Amino acid sequence: MTIRVLVADDQALVRAGFRTILESDPGISVVAEAADGIEAVQLARHVKPDVVLMDIQMPRLDGIAATRELVSAGDGDDEAVPRVLILTTFRLDEYVYDALRAGASGFLLKDVQPEMLLEGVRVVHAGDALLDRSVTRAVVEAFGRRPAPDARWAAALAELTPREREVLDMLARGRSNAEIAETLVISHGTARSHVGHVLMKLGLRDRVQAVIYAYESGFVEVGATTNGKMTMPS
Numbered sequence: 001m002t003i004r005v006l007v008a009d010d011q012a013l014v015r016a017g018f019r020t021i022l023e024s025d026p027g028i029s030v031v032a033e034a035a036d037g038i039e040a041v042q043l044a045r046h047v048k049p050d051v052v053l054m055d056i057q058m059p060r061l062d063g064i065a066a067t068r069e070l071v072s073a074g075d076g077d078d079e080a081v082p083r084v085l086i087l088t089t090f091r092l093d094e095y096v097y098d099a100l101r102a103g104a105s106g107f108l109l110k111d112v113q114p115e116m117l118l119e120g121v122r123v124v125h126a127g128d129a130l131l132d133r134s135v136t137r138a139v140v141e142a143f144g145r146r147p148a149p150d151a152r153w154a155a156a157l158a159e160l161t162p163r164e165r166e167v168l169d170m171l172a173r174g175r176s177n178a179e180i181a182e183t184l185v186i187s188h189g190t191a192r193s194h195v196g197h198v199l200m201k202l203g204l205r206d207r208v209q210a211v212i213y214a215y216e217s218g219f220v221e222v223g224a225t226t227n228g229k230m231t232m233p234s
Contacts, residue, residue: 003125006032006049006082008040008066010058014110018053018087021114028121037061041069049082050125054104056088056095063088064095064102071103081205083124087112100208106130129207153217159201165219167194171207172214 007018007030019030032047034040036058044052052070056063067084085106086099096107105124108117120130160168163184170180181191195207204210214220 001027003028003051003121004031004047004049005029005121006034006040006044006047006052008034008037008052008058008063009055009087010035014055018117021117022053022121024114025118028118035059037063037066040066041073044070044082045073048080051121052082052084053121054084054086056086056099064098067099067104068102083127085120085124085130101212103205103209105206105208127206153202153213153219156202157217157219160198164194164198164201167191168198168202168210168214168219171195171198171210172220174211 005022005028007015007022009015009018012035015033015035019033022028022030031049032043034043038061040052040054040058040063041061052067054063054067058066061069063086067086070084071081073081081103083105084103085108086095086104087108087110088095089110099107106120106129108120108130112120123130157165166184167180170183175183177188177191177195180186180195181188184191186194195210198204199206199210202210202213204213
C-alpha cells in the first residue's frame with residue numbers, strides 16, 4: 001500500500017526538496033503540494049492524503065490552525081482525517097504544545113535527516129505518534145505554566161483498570177510500547193493491546209492525545225512523585 005502525502009510549505013524549493021526525499025521511497029507518493037494553510041485544507045479534503053507534512057508558519061492560515069481544521073473536519077471518523085506531521089525550523093518548546101493540542105500526530109524540525117523524515121511518515125501513517133522525549137518534555141513544561149485542570153475527565157479515568165492506568169502514566173512519560181513491555185514485564189503485543197484499550201476507553205486518537213489528556217485531566221501532575229504521578233520525563 002502506497003502512503004499518500006500532501007506537502008504544505010510556503011517555499012517552493014522546500015516543497016520540491018521534500019517531494020524528492022519522499023518519492024525516493026517506492027512506498028510513498030506525494031499527491032499534492034500546498035503553499036499556505038487554506039490551500040492545504042482545501043487540497044486535503046479533495047485528494048484525501050494519508051499524511052500531511054505541515055509547515056507551521058505559512059501565509060493566510062498557519063500550520064497549527066490548518067491542522068485544527070483538518071482534524072476537526074473528521075467529525076469522529078478517523079478514516080476521513082489525515083495524520084499531520086508538523087515540520088518547522090523553530091525549536092520544539094516554542095510551538096510544540098499548540099501543534100500537538102491542535103491534533104498533530106508528530107513533530108519534526110526541518111533539518112531532520114532524510115531517513116528520519118521517511119520513518120516519521122511511516123510511523124504516523126501506521127497510527128503511532130512521533131513523540132520523542134524532547135517533545136514530551138516541552139508538553140510537561142507547558143502544563144507546568146497552565147492553571148490547574150478541572151475534574152470533568154474523572155469518570156472516564158475511573159473506567160481504566162489498574163494496569164491501564166500504569167500504561168497511561170508511561171504514555172505520558174513518552175515511553176514506547178517496547179519500553180512499556182519491558183517495565184511491566186509483558187510481551188510487546190500485550191503492551192500494544194493495553195495502549196489500544198486506553199485510547200479506546202478515553203476516546204483518544206493516538207499516543208499524542210494520550211499525553212495531552214494525561215496532563216489536562218490532572219491524572220499526571222508536573223513535579224509530583226507519588227500516587228501514580230510523575231516528575232519530568234528522563
